[in-house]
Amino acid sequence: MAVHTEAADARTAGDRDAAPVRGAASKEPLTGFHIRVTATTFGANFSDGYALGVIGAVLPALGTDMHLSGVWEGLLGASALIGLFFGSILLGRVADVIGRQKLYLYNFVLIAVASAAQFWAHSPLVLFLLRLAIGFGLGADYAVGPTLLSEFVPSRLRGVLLGSLTVLWTVGYVLANVLGTYIPINGTSAYWLLASGAVPALLVLLLRIGIPESPSWLAARGRAAEAAKIRRTYLGQSEATAADAQAAAADQPPAARYRELFAPGQATKTWFGVVFYSAQVLPYFAIYTFMPQILATLQISGADTQNLVLNLALLLGGVIGLWPVQRLGRRPFTIGTFAILTLCLGAMAVLSGASSGALMVPFLIYTFVMAGASTITQVYPAELFPTALRGSGVGFLNGTSRVASAIGTFVLPVSLSHFGAGWSMGWMALVLLLGTVVSVAWAPETSDTLTAEDLHH
Structure with missing residues (x-):
């Protein structure tokens, strides 16, 4: 079965129809439902950042309480990332087959229950399995959340809303670190802090109850009447706009095989997404997981103050980075930020x-630009794939990126101890250089390659 790319679909609509469709999309209202879907997806990314940040804060106390070996500390630290890999890869495909809505709801039942159960997890095996389950649920959301959000919100706001997901991840991660720093962590408080992740997860779950299926997925499955009703009821579209969107969806294939991610016409976008996403997150996770060790190895004085300054730069860069993602276009933003990051490291x-x-100047610039650059990791993946492959594609990119982040997190401390900070920064600069070269060669401009059907939701 041939997969229509979004650009190809736009061409089949014809030049005669392009201007009216684009004009209608620019006037599409932002409804309360859009805000609700955005809030629940934001909450999911906050929960992910919080879950990954909190384990680092409590591991020293857990090590004493559970008498953890180095192997168990490593497994507990990586458990959520392992779950994220499997959740993204496996459930992204499921979302293309059974729909987005079911996974969008039930994955947070799993996350909320497993997060709360950590309070009673007093053995390393039980805690590992619970955090594996949390990561599995979050991995599903990495595939389904941005996919569903991109298929619901007005196209004119898609870039800034998807980009904001990374900002909320950073807020959750930094909050977990701050709580771990200022709350005295002992055997009891460590379990309370772990279980506190159930609070945002439960709020997200409650907000998601009643959210309907993606109209794009329904239309591609031939369920045009259901899709049109959702567009009118939830998205505030007129009868004419909903009818136009249904007609545009007629050319979309109802389903696609997983292998079509690597079919001619799609394979370059898929492999670009793998390299682009992996090259960004590998140094990101490695550096910010081992920030104290890096500062100590570089013999940077006032490490606590410098660490706070770098975390503030991380938050500020993420917020400011939303503007160029929306205004500059995906391709120039990606190439430009990769080049700056390569030069900094x-x-x-x-x-x-x-x-x-002298060292803090490029480190601060790197932190600020990396936070801004990471906003596009939630934007590009959803735009690289047509509706029939979007869940599978986004899940595949998230899964492979988590392999890269796990590799970087494992290799960096070994590299610091054996080769020092200079060589460690050097090999990570080469990873970013690879991202720069691949982006120059393959990065598409997806901000304008929208189908008529996409433009109406």
Whole structure:
């Protein structure tokens, strides 16, 4: 079965229809339902950041309480990432087959229950399995959340809303670190802090009750009447707009095989997504997981203050990065930020023996730009695939990126201890250079390659 790309679908609509469709999309209202869907997807990314940040805060106390070996500490630290990999890969495909809505709801039942159960997890095996389940549920949301959000919100707001997901992840991650720093962590408080992740998860679950299926998925499955009703009832579209969207969806295949991610016409976008996403998150997770060790290895004075400054730069960069994602276009933004990040880590590699002040300049620029650049990791994946492959494609990119982040997190401490900070910054700069080269060669501009059907939701 041939997969129509979004650009190809737009061409089949004809030049005669392009202008009216684009004009209608620009006037599509932002409804309370759009805000609700956005809030629940934001909450999911906050929960992910919180879950990944909190384990680092409590591991020292758990190590004493459970008498953990180094192997168990590593497994507990990586457990959610392992679950994220399997959840993204397996359930992204499921979302294309059975629909988005069921996974969008029930994955947070799993996350809320497993998060709360951590309070009673007093053995490393039980805690590992619970955090594996949390990661599995969050992995499903990485595939389904941005997919459903991109198929519901007005296209003119898609970039900024999808980009904001990474900002909320950062807020959750930083909050977990702050709580871990200022709350005295002992055997009891560690379990309370772990279980506190159930609170945002439960709020997300409650908000998701009653959210309907994606009209794009329904229309591609031939369920045009249901799709039109959702567009009118929830998205505030007129009868004419909903009818136009149904007609545009007629050319969309109802389903696609997983292998069509690598079919001619789609394979380049898929492999670009793998390299682009993996090259971004590999140094990101590695550096910010081992920030204290990096600062110590570089002999940067006032490490606690510098760590706070870097976390503030992380938050500020994520917020400010939303503007260029929306305004500059996906391709120039990706190439430009990769180039800056490569230069920053390259400078740190060269200056590894310099003063603290000299090292902090490229480190701060790297942190600020990386936070801004990471906003596009929630935007590009959803735009690289047509409706029939979107869940599978987004899930595949998220899954492979988590493999890259796990590799970076494993290799960096070994590299720091054996080769020092200079060489460590150097090999991570090469990873970013690979991302730059692949982006120049393959990065498509997806902000304008929208089908008539996409433009109406």
